[in-house]
Amino acid sequence: MNRIAASERRERLVDAAIAVMVRDGVSAATTRAIVAEADMPLGSFHYCFRSKEELLGEVIAVITGHTLERALSEVAGGGALEERLCRAMRAYWQHVVDEPGEHRLTYELTQYAARQPGLAVVAERQYETYLAANTRLIEALTGDDGERLEWSVPVPVLARYVTAALDGVTLLYLNEGNATAAGEALELVARHVAELAGRA
Amino acid sequence: MNRIAASERRERLVDAAIAVMVRDGVSAATTRAIVAEADMPLGSFHYCFRSKEELLGEVIAVITGHTLERALSEVAGGGALEERLCRAMRAYWQHVVDEPGEHRLTYELTQYAARQPGLAVVAERQYETYLAANTRLIEALTGDDGERLEWSVPVPVLARYVTAALDGVTLLYLNEGNATAAGEALELVARHVAELAGRA
DNA sequence: GTCTATAGGAAGATAGAC
């Protein structure tokens, strides 16, 4: 492994860490397992990262980014509110079904970070980011086209409802393993949200 | 510690384990920390439990029982559907706000068990139990009094929606720390469920 | 920068005296 830029090495280690965590869980992601996955010697770890905690902070940032990119890229586009809402929900759900391991990991990481004194701040910011994303999603649903819509509940409340419902349905699927059953519950959520949008 | 019945010791160790886990997280609940909390010598652990995994199985059973007892004891009683639903939700929510640590622990334990090969079965059964409890709750709402009600969606779908929504709102509160905001989202759920009950 | 070798500690589990 001759003279790789340290930044490149950092990236590879973060990717390797995510791979190990998705496959075997956060607790299995020891420095040894991570460097083995990245095919590097153990010693390389500590001249790329000051500590394991520093790596974990970066892992959380990357994973959070993944989820948000997908969610927000699908809000745009034409059509009526119901269609766009349905499309956004379906895109999110497709990602959950395609990559359940990555979603399971986000929950594990949030919990892990919340317990780790040095990472508690990261965990809080992570959830704020999700709430902000869902707020933008809701505002994008009403703001972008000619229809003048008003939600029958305040946007902050709706954003929390959507965040909670998505989390809950995802967790249901991850734990029960039945995509059809969880998908039906998600449709109930989507219909509810559509009903909360009253034409002004 | 003279001649305590082994069964008594087992109970004390389970309680101590829960105390440590609520305070410091599942990963902090080492055999050493648990026996220290129970004020017992380390050696006593392994003549009460064959392994740490065996203890964890019992911890999960006890914690699951706690949550279900509270939830189901509040379904009964008189009043219209909306009132009883509201009462049940409020009782659940009160427990979450009073004992956030215990609820946080249920999520941590589910995840931990799902990763542990010997406990994966326990994790699946745990979620089945929650679903069954919410199904009973929904049936109790319609079945017990003179009103003849019919849900506008199938009961299994509704049960999953309720399970997911409660989980999601609880998680929102645990991560955001704002009981008022999460409570408002929960009310949205309660109103939605009430609307799904059409008089037959 | 890169690697091998190892320090230093904490984990689960057990041996064996009482």
Added chain:
DNA sequence: GTCTATCTTCCTATAGAC
């Protein structure tokens, strides 16, 4: 049954040759 002392293993982190 009860407890102390210890085994074995695995962890994060570092020292130091190249």
